[in-house]
Amino acid sequence: MLSIPFSSHQIDLIVIGGSAGGIQAMSELLEGLPANLSAAVTLVLHMPPNRPSLLPDLFGRRCKLPVKEAEDKEPIMPGTVYLASPDYHLLIEPERRFALSCDEPLNFSRPSIDMLFESAAMAYRTAVLGIVLSGANSDGAAGLTAIRSAGGLGWVQLPSEAQAAAMPIAAIDRAGADSVLTLGKMTELLASAHTAAKETNA
Template sequence: MNAVHDALLAGRKIDAVVIGASAGGIDALLRILPALPRSFGFSVTVVLHLPDDRDSRLAEVFQQRLAMPVRQADDKMPLEAGTVYFAPPGYHLSIERDLSFSLSQEDPVHFSRPAIDLLMESAADAYGKRLAGILLTGASADGAAGMARIAACGGLTVVQDPLDAEIATMPLAAIRLRAPDAVLSVPAIGALMAAMKETQ
């Protein structure tokens, strides 16, 4: 690990990663996730804002590019280490205390369902300081409150550098609400995620 990774990860044990993204997020994720080794020992759960009137092919598209197994999250599905999960369209995705997924069709949050905030807040309550939250490019304030909850629970918070983001609204909202542990470019976020393996 380099000095930045050492400083961010020192003394941490990470069991799970949650990632939120909106406009421009697919490109950012395609630059981050394919570099993760198959032996990456944490679950990675992603909420990407999608139209809720069509099926999602995200799991299929990313599985073709990742060494790790990729699945679309489903209700009551237990989280497994070393697996990437994508939220299905049209449902809010939460993580329960027993580390299983829960789907709901409550009202949209920030005009989005799934909402990043709901995933991150529930994951923070489930994992506490063992969670890492990453917020990428996007055009709403979704994710800001979720990142603040992760920080309040002692988890690691990383926001994409607004200057590096396709749309800076989402990263800026999170930074303004509560300063994250790190503000990094997409390549640096990918390198940090790879370094997380050494915290196991």
Template sequence: MSASALARHFDAIVIGASAGGVAALRDVLGALPADLPVPVLIVIHLPRDRPSSISEVLDGDCALPVREAIDKQPLLPGTVTFAPPDYHLLVEDRDTLALSVDEPVLFSRPAIDPLFESAADTFGERLLAVLLTGASSDGSQGVAAVREHGGTAWIQQPADAVAPLMPASALAHAGADAVLTLDALCQRLAEFHP
């Protein structure tokens, strides 16, 4: 699928990461084009008991605005939105995000599975999910949900990840539409133009 075809095929991108994820996300966000026509929603495992500066830290690496999610905020194209500490980030509908204090998933809140599952319910085959480095199996159920709803899942090659457990677990549980090094994944995203 060509880059322009990719841009026409997806209405949203969701990304999950954990251990080693800040460095990986710096590369991924740096690759996103300034004219990306879809929203990007990200969960990285964060300590639940203190504020996070992740959106400020990574804002300078990205051509798009980077912000922390607020409950019931509009889902905006061309914007990168992070889950805040101690809240799950959910896609409520095609226009709205929601925050949840439901139980942690695999000891994490925010967790990747709730974001991926809610986005899959909303966007179906028009969703691209990207799972990066991490040291838990969070994301495996979410990748399965994305693929069951006809969406596309790209997973970082476990041997390329700082922490291979998360991508390896998702691959074993749900498979993937592409297994990519971080460099290859960033190259694909960089070509993602309208």
């Protein structure tokens, strides 16, 4: 269960990172999101840099929310799923707009999960939920540490369920987690927490 219920801990942004095995994990997670989700969702998935991303179409077919690639200086809107573009770091500015960066890869990756998570922690503080999914390196561990240090929530996919367990294990070892969950439990909690928050605010 959530250590801090959404009904008393407003979440405005959900940031999700993954690498090897991440497409399948993100697809399952996105498919379970409710159509009336009030938070924005932002995804970083390690991808080959020199080809167009097919992920907006792939995820858009399975998700009840609109799915698009984030654009530089674009305001972050609730109820929308944003994807990092190939070969660009995706950052969040204090004004809660996106910024794209061509800075050097971090952890051999561009886009970097850590850079998204760390900038989200600065912009959203307690109102962000970070989720680390399947992957074969340690990207995301430092970013999840920043989110939890700022008072936000951190979830990690159950390592034994992940196609590649290295990323979830690194996140747990370095950042800890408010919850270590299967994908099914994550979608269940997001849907029920969202409903509970709506009922509380009604």
